[in-house]
Amino acid sequence: MYIELRxxxxxRAIHQAGGLARAAEMMNMTQSALSHxxxxxxxxxxxxxxxxRSKPMTLSSAGIRLLRTADRIxxxxxxxxxxxxxxxxxKTGRLHIAIQCHAxxxxxxxxxxxxxxxxxxxxxxxxxxxAFDSFPALLREEVDLVISSxxxxxxxxxxxxxxxxxxxxxxSAQNPxxxxxxxxxxxxxxxxxxxxxxxRDKLDVFTDLLTPAKVEPRAHRLVELTAxxxxxxxxxxxxxxxxxxxxxxxxxxxxxxxxxxxxGNLTRRLYAATRDEDAAKxxxxxxxxxxxxxxxxxxxx
Amino acid sequence: MYIELRxxxxxRAIHQAGGLARAAEMMNMTQSALSHxxxxxxxxxxxxxxxxRSKPMTLSSAGIRLLRTADRIxxxxxxxxxxxxxxxxxKTGRLHIAIQCHAxxxxxxxxxxxxxxxxxxxxxxxxxxxAFDSFPALLREEVDLVISSxxxxxxxxxxxxxxxxxxxxxxSAQNPxxxxxxxxxxxxxxxxxxxxxxxRDKLDVFTDLLTPAKVEPRAHRLVELTAxxxxxxxxxxxxxxxxxxxxxxxxxxxxxxxxxxxxGNLTRRLYAATRDEDAAKxxxxxxxxxxxxxxxxxxxx
DNA sequence: TCGCTAACGTGAATCCAATTCATAATATTC
DNA sequence: GAATATTATGAATTGGATTCACGTTAGCGA
Numbered sequence: 001m002y003i004e005l006r007x008x009x010x011x012r013a014i015h016q017a018g019g020l021a022r023a024a025e026m027m028n029m030t031q032s033a034l035s036h037x038x039x040x041x042x043x044x045x046x047x048x049x050x051x052x053r054s055k056p057m058t059l060s061s062a063g064i065r066l067l068r069t070a071d072r073i074x075x076x077x078x079x080x081x082x083x084x085x086x087x088x089x090x091k092t093g094r095l096h097i098a099i100q101c102h103a104x105x106x107x108x109x110x111x112x113x114x115x116x117x118x119x120x121x122x123x124x125x126x127x128x129x130x131a132f133d134s135f136p137a138l139l140r141e142e143v144d145l146v147i148s149s150x151x152x153x154x155x156x157x158x159x160x161x162x163x164x165x166x167x168x169x170x171x172s173a174q175n176p177x178x179x180x181x182x183x184x185x186x187x188x189x190x191x192x193x194x195x196x197x198x199x200r201d202k203l204d205v206f207t208d209l210l211t212p213a214k215v216e217p218r219a220h221r222l223v224e225l226t227a228x229x230x231x232x233x234x235x236x237x238x239x240x241x242x243x244x245x246x247x248x249x250x251x252x253x254x255x256x257x258x259x260x261x262x263x264g265n266l267t268r269r270l271y272a273a274t275r276d277e278d279a280a281k282x283x284x285x286x287x288x289x290x291x292x293x294x295x296x297x298x299x300x301x
Numbered sequence: 302m303y304i305e306l307r308x309x310x311x312x313r314a315i316h317q318a319g320g321l322a323r324a325a326e327m328m329n330m331t332q333s334a335l336s337h338x339x340x341x342x343x344x345x346x347x348x349x350x351x352x353x354r355s356k357p358m359t360l361s362s363a364g365i366r367l368l369r370t371a372d373r374i375x376x377x378x379x380x381x382x383x384x385x386x387x388x389x390x391x392k393t394g395r396l397h398i399a400i401q402c403h404a405x406x407x408x409x410x411x412x413x414x415x416x417x418x419x420x421x422x423x424x425x426x427x428x429x430x431x432a433f434d435s436f437p438a439l440l441r442e443e444v445d446l447v448i449s450s451x452x453x454x455x456x457x458x459x460x461x462x463x464x465x466x467x468x469x470x471x472x473s474a475q476n477p478x479x480x481x482x483x484x485x486x487x488x489x490x491x492x493x494x495x496x497x498x499x500x501r502d503k504l505d506v507f508t509d510l511l512t513p514a515k516v517e518p519r520a521h522r523l524v525e526l527t528a529x530x531x532x533x534x535x536x537x538x539x540x541x542x543x544x545x546x547x548x549x550x551x552x553x554x555x556x557x558x559x560x561x562x563x564x565g566n567l568t569r570r571l572y573a574a575t576r577d578e579d580a581a582k583x584x585x586x587x588x589x590x591x592x593x594x595x596x597x598x599x600x601x602x
Numbered sequence: 603t604c605g606c607t608a609a610c611g612t613g614a615a616t617c618c619a620a621t622t623c624a625t626a627a628t629a630t631t632c
Numbered sequence: 633g634a635a636t637a638t639t640a641t642g643a644a645t646t647g648g649a650t651t652c653a654c655g656t657t658a659g660c661g662a
Contacts, residue, residue, distance in 0.1 A: 006649090030652080033651070052658095054659090055657080
């Protein structure tokens, strides 16, 4: 049997209006239409939904069950419709973020915290675990924004610049390299490099230093968490290259040394990638604005 | 906008089947029909529900919202349909009982207790407060069964006999009438009669004794609860006429006397009135069977 | 009890919207 | 890049919902 929402609306209207004729008026239909509709529904259901002994017809016990369901379901539909309305006008939406750079957790949380106060209706989430194909995921609408420092010219994707940072060398104060004012590619030959577990073309050390110079570090250890990387570096089990904002805490720590890389002016830029059509959405624009201003404030203070 | 269940079913099917074509097969429709339907729905809603960049098309974030609603609502509809199925086959139903005779509470609870074990799916209730127009209420399907000792020949109503009882006179042992072996109408002239608060034509004392004899008791006090009536009678503040099954407890109590009425063979019959079409329903038949057998067992033991 | 009025039911005609048919456009795969 | 699979499109068709016109029934007051 094929119950439809139309039927639920009708049942509710007849009940509210207390009769077929008034209900018909309410719904901008003829009384006859409703009569036919009810008859059809009763056919479907296989029993009488109304008592016709008394004249303004009233719900039977089976009809009351239907009414209860209607009263539960129809408000849900209304809510859904209102939600779509809000979606259209841009008050609400979804902001699922994929991050290619693990270190971004650091400032991203702070930014999201500010964001969700301004846009409480927007469904926010961070999706780790798809760092490799985050751009296809963006196009498939699995996520809505990708934090990346490797803009690729892709149809349908807009790259919004956020802020610049310096990939910075960090090592133990015990490490012999502490003697050098600046670190170059060959310095890594006899070092254990510690990095996030992502492919080399997503790691600044490789893309900007080691790969061009065709240098391979003595060992390469993959670690997920920034705190753990710093811990290992602190105990001189390896060296790392991290964005400057991450190592602001260890800069003043005597156990660590930080040094600029190679020519000395290495700068990278972080982007928020969105689908073209989303870039204009008000909450997206706001998020990107926050992503531009807040991290630099964080780094200073 | 007019979302219909059809749309929810479609969304769910496309998601389950993982594509339009397979979904169409599932729903016994052409792929084209679904394509049109989805397009129409997206028009209504005012945004894309699916991502078409990749070929087996997938839900967009708005589509996912719709899917969530569908997953909540469609099971409710299925449950409803199953319920109607059960209603048709008679496994479930409603048994709302109106009682004209207050004293019936006594045995009715016991019967209902047995009944609800046998028919757990049937919605049981006792409706007091419409003793006066219980038969119209029965026809209006406000209740489904009326316990009555006053069968009226009414179109659409079947009276199923339950059991017989004797309206019995009960008074304090202190009352002068205790001396009489049998109580007649004129004996009430100088007595306070205590009865349930219902119209006289529903009270056995009047219909079978006082009204025919045109006798009026000295006073007539209305009391709701059987226990209170007996209490008042016990302290000789009045006399009462109650069904024999109610006074089985006081028969052995020295504070009370019970006497037969008038000619001595006054017997009344209790009926369960149902709508004609309901009388055949299995759970109704079962209830009536219980209503015949259980009260007499109670009275004996 | 009669007749009036309001409310509901019925059947044929109509209309609109959902579906189909046929085919084009587009992505995916090897 | 051909072959395949998947979705889109437009005209034609179908079918179900609605309307129209009228018949029927219940309620109500004189």
